[in-house]
Amino acid sequence: MILAQWQENPRPAKLSEELENGIVRCHLSPRNCKIRPGKYGFCMVRANQNGKLVTLNYGRSVHATEETIETEAVFHYAPGEPILSMGNIGCMLNCDYCHNWKTSQARFVADGDVWNYTPEQVVEIAKSHGIRVISWTYNDPVVWHEFVTETAALARQEGMINLFKSAFFISPEAIEELLPVIDIFSISVKSMDPKYYRRLTKGWIEPVLEGTKQVYAAGKHVEVSTLMVTDLSDNDDTARAISTFVGEQLDATVPVHFVRFHPDYKMTDSRRTPIDRLESARATALDMGIRNVYLGNVYDNDATNTTCWNCGILQVTRYGLNARLVGVNSTAECTSCGAPTGMKLLPPAPRPTTVDSLPDQYQVADFTWHGDIRSLHIQLLNEGTESQVVYQRRFGDPAAGTAWTPLPLAPGESYRFAAAKATPDEHGVQVAISPEGVKCSLHEVFDRAHFPTVEVATGALNEDVTPFPSYAVTAPNRGATFLDITEASPS
Structure with missing residues (x-):
């Protein structure tokens, strides 16, 4: 059986108990799965390899x-x-x-x-x-x-x-x-x-x-x-x-x-x-x-x-x-009555710099919020050997301004970040990239973040449709075998 790439190189797992006949018990979850050699626990990412508990998803x-x-x-x-x-x-x-x-x-x-x-x-x-x-x-x-x-x-x-x-x-x-x-x-x-x-x-x-x-x-x-x-x-x-x-x-x-x-x-x-x-x-x-x-x-x-x-x-x-x-001071107290908020605050972080205009030759991609799609994952890849800068901003709400926020990318870096609708009058988000060396893809997110997402070009545009692949009724059941763990070798 062909081994999927992500399953390669199992690592020793914690919270293991070795039983008779090469069986191991996993104590990570309340299931306390008893796993025979070459088999998996319920999670399908912890397995028994030659009488030892291993994890398949490290990293x-x-x-x-x-x-x-x-x-x-x-x-x-x-x-x-x-x-x-x-x-x-x-x-x-x-x-x-x-x-x-x-x-x-x-x-x-x-x-x-x-x-x-x-x-x-x-x-x-x-x-x-x-x-x-x-x-x-x-x-x-x-x-x-x-x-x-x-x-x-x-x-x-x-x-x-x-x-x-x-x-x-x-x-x-x-x-x-x-x-x-x-x-x-x-x-x-x-x-x-x-x-x-x-x-x-x-x-x-x-x-x-x-x-x-x-x-x-x-x-x-x-x-x-x-x-x-x-x-x-x-x-x-x-x-x-x-x-x-x-x-x-x-x-x-x-x-x-x-x-x-x-x-x-x-x-x-x-x-x-x-x-x-x-x-x-x-x-x-x-x-x-x-x-x-x-x-x-x-x-x-x-x-x-x-x-x-x-x-x-x-x-x-x-x-x-x-x-x-808007109403909490630096010691997490109400600015009006002084009552403790119960919040935990971090020291203020530096505010990101902004620019009013883009460098020459930059290409701009627009995404407009629609229905219940009001957040977006933006994935960037710097394919070059030199650092690059990508810019993003929101559009449609005059009160929010028109400045661009720069995002530096190291050579070869792949970076993904979320942009979410910030005001009721905001129309969408814009991303500007250099025409040389940077790839950009936009991925709709429905509600709070989930994975995987799909690129906008193939995503759903209906208001209440999840923008990622639908579960197939004919999908294999939990009992399906998709890896013979004995074929894997430890790192």
Whole structure:
């Protein structure tokens, strides 16, 4: 059998127990998978090679992407802060509505979607672009455990912050290995209904809740989000159950996010979550005493802003994935009444320089926001042997100005960043590149970021259609064999 490129060179895995007859047990997730030689665990990226547990996805990633911290349902840690988002392959769950199924379910992964990084390269990308937060995200970082812990430790040595965005179906032992290197945990609690978890995620709820309590008790910054799936969990019962857990088991000040669903993967016959149901859930949570309750994947809604719990003034304005502090001082207190916001702030970063006009010969590509497509990934490749500069700006809103922001690219560098609609009157985004040596592609993003995306030329232009490949009904089932692990050799 031909070995896919991303599966080459397995690495020794942590949290392994060797049993009789060459069987190994993986203690990364609550499944505690018992894996026979040449076979895989549920995640399909941890396997038994000659009686040893190995990981197949060390350093295997979707393209590193600059986004903002709001992408990860984190509103109370450095609002508006740029992050470097890193996602990988595989997952310890298999949610029927997964927005990242093309990479979370390893049997669908295409080599063209996979990039190889070392821990040093990830940290260097962040450093070279002035990014202070690395986010472990997308499919789910739990199954990337070895690469995450090693890279996060290196990042911390450079003074960086690590964010872990996860469904958190993870063992207590694995959490203990994360605690020394992870600063922020954004945890997706899918539901408070055990039957829902079993049926729709193929996991179970109890370890998710216990793990959330574990990181909160360790003093980490925690925010909780729940995807409100249309006609399944988009109701006040869900809001009450989530609020009870947060209020009684964590703290009423822990931010809660109710996130809008879009049809995807095995649930394309559904519809977007009605906004009024999200607003009702938020009202329920506020009535129960949860102090900071937000809506996700919505625009033009005050429920994305932060107001002072004490005096009610506006503290942070948000539009899409953009945020601006307007009522919070440098010590994270309300500028009106002095009440603590509970936010954690980073020292101010240098403001990016801008230019009013482009160099001669630059080519400009336009992208116009449409329907629910209000964010975009812009991928750049400097094919030359000299440094290049790319420029980007927004257009359509006179109040936002017309200046261009430069983005330097090192020779041979491939860089990807997100642009999201920043004001109600903004029409779109423009990218200007040198006619020699730089390639640029634009990729639509539906709601918060997901992978893979498709180029605009092949993307959907309908308002509520996910702009990436649709799940094929004839796709192979989980029992399909796609690699004989005995053919792989360790690095």
